Amino acid sequence: MVSGQMYTIPPYKVSTPIDQWISKLDDFIMACHGEECSDARKLAILKTVIGDEAESAVVNFLPEEKDSYAHLKEKLLAYYKPVMNTSTYRNSFYSMFQDEGECVNDFLNRLKEAAVKCQFRVICKPAENNNPAVVHDIAHEFIRDRLMV
Secondary structure, three states: OEEOOOOEEOOOOOOOOHHHHHHHHHHHHHHHHOOOOOHHHHHHHHHHHOOHHHHHHHOOOOHHHOOOHHHHHHHHHHHOOOOOOHHHHHHHHHOOOOOOOOOHHHHHHHHHHHHHHHOOOOOOOHHHOOOHHHHHOOOOHHHHHHHHO
């Protein structure tokens, strides 16, 4: 670990959100070197404290992606950004049923909230087509029959 006058900064671990680690690094640089710290020095500090886990990724970046502190920081943020697993969210969405006693509006609101994470594309306007899978999962028989018409 690299030590400053006030605290230390550990190497980056993949289990830590990259934006939090970079924020701590920025604070570390400010605390140790102040605002007058040059870009070249910031880049050298970043490359020194990044650690083995991230260094193996940095080696494979293009030269222009690691030629300045700002570029390397931007590339690291993009590289370690968490990826949303839409398959899991879609499976959860398609497994949803209306709860006993739950009103239709509450069920539809739950569906809408779950659908946001699914990254569905809009194919048609909702008024033009009722999704049979959603209609089938409505517990109230009278409403379900009316929507199927």
